[in-house]
Amino acid sequence: MGNGKLLAVSDLHTAYRENRAIVDSLRPKSDDDWLIVAGDVAEKYTDIERTLTQLSERFAQVLWAPGNHELWTHPRDPVDLRGEKRYLHLVNLCRGLGIATPEDPYPVWRGDGGPVTVAPLFVLYDYSFRVPGADTKEESLRLAYESGVVCTDEHFLHPDPYASRDDWCRARAAATERRLAAIDPGQKTVLVNHFPLVREPTRVLRHQDFAQWCGTELTADWHLRFRAVTVVYGHLHIPRVTWYDGVRFEEVSVGYPREWRDRTPRDPLRQILPLPDSEG
Numbered sequence: 001m002g003n004g005k006l007l008a009v010s011d012l013h014t015a016y017r018e019n020r021a022i023v024d025s026l027r028p029k030s031d032d033d034w035l036i037v038a039g040d041v042a043e044k045y046t047d048i049e050r051t052l053t054q055l056s057e058r059f060a061q062v063l064w065a066p067g068n069h070e071l072w073t074h075p076r077d078p079v080d081l082r083g084e085k086r087y088l089h090l091v092n093l094c095r096g097l098g099i100a101t102p103e104d105p106y107p108v109w110r111g112d113g114g115p116v117t118v119a120p121l122f123v124l125y126d127y128s129f130r131v132p133g134a135d136t137k138e139e140s141l142r143l144a145y146e147s148g149v150v151c152t153d154e155h156f157l158h159p160d161p162y163a164s165r166d167d168w169c170r171a172r173a174a175a176t177e178r179r180l181a182a183i184d185p186g187q188k189t190v191l192v193n194h195f196p197l198v199r200e201p202t203r204v205l206r207h208q209d210f211a212q213w214c215g216t217e218l219t220a221d222w223h224l225r226f227r228a229v230t231v232v233y234g235h236l237h238i239p240r241v242t243w244y245d246g247v248r249f250e251e252v253s254v255g256y257p258r259e260w261r262d263r264t265p266r267d268p269l270r271q272i273l274p275l276p277d278s279e280g
Helices: 017-025 045-058 083-096 137-147 165-181 200-204 208-213
Strands: 006-009 034-037 061-064 116-120 188-192 228-233 240-244 247-251 270-273
Touching (some): 034 116, 137 208, 200 240
Parallel strands (some): 034 061, 116 188, 188 228, 228 247
């Protein structure tokens, strides 16, 4: 793959004019660069379509894992599909653009740092990252509602045809686990999910009530079991590198303009492979 790099970004939130300008600036440095988009492109279908089309035309390969915002049935979105039907509609959009999704064969990165299987995943949350002191989902949710820290998913992210978002999460986790187990055991991986695969990154959240909308304990050992070189995620809007069990975790979000406007500017594209020299 020549001088190509595996790059990543998430939480583009292109309903915001300032974030659309960031997307307009995203360019590969090589014709062989791949781009991971780890969810939360936008809420409305037309914004998602426009952004993914732009990126697919620029990068040699784009891989997409859905965030919670893409799955919203927004009251002002003419595409009013709910739950799994909306997700599969987005999968079909991506396939038409040549973008790899969690429903497709996992691509193998054969550039510098490879070969590595790059696996875009779709695993939701099941409220198992509970508020401290809460023994059940119901108790954890009650405490969140009392504190006023409630994810908008509770209104816009419908689980149809599943009875609940946690039922959908458990179904997705079981199916995804089977697919990951089928990867050649001699192959390293890059695991890509919108939500962190382990709870530890959520410990820095200002409002711990929000952690219950940030992942599931079902994925807690996947970075070890499935030989991850790096785990790529977003959702938290806290871009950083952390290490768990010797595995590199990259939070690659852009976030909302109010969150990044006053920060020192950084390149929104994070290099995943080859590993930076200090981490190789």
